[in-house]
Amino acid sequence: MNVMDAMRFIESEFIIINSTPCSVCGGHYITESSGFHVADHAAMNVTSCYCERCGSRKDFSFRAPQISSMDPSTSIQLN
Ligand SMILES: [Zn+2]
Numbered sequence: 001m002n003v004m005d006a007m008r009f010i011e012s013e014f015i016i017i018n019s020t021p022c023s024v025c026g027g028h029y030i031t032e033s034s035g036f037h038v039a040d041h042a043a044m045n046v047t048s049c050y051c052e053r054c055g056s057r058k059d060f061s062f063r064a065p066q067i068s069s070m071d072p073s074t075s076i077q078l079n
Helices: 003-018
Strands: 029-039 042-051 057-063
Touching: 003 029, 003 042, 003 057
Parallel strands: none
Antiparallel strands: 029 042, 042 057
């Protein structure tokens, strides 16, 4: 995965998060943290968000692209 692929992947995540209304009040979610973890032999990128209006929390999970080619010391958390 090159830098452009990584940017497209991250960009698509933000589009999904920005287009998802809060399930409680319909407000917008704000990204709090993001990290990779591995579950069921699949790398997932989990982004923790909270609602800007009511504070309701939601975790967005995305299937991560091939991350093995990326330097694990750069902003990837493998739990
Ligand atoms: Zn809300």
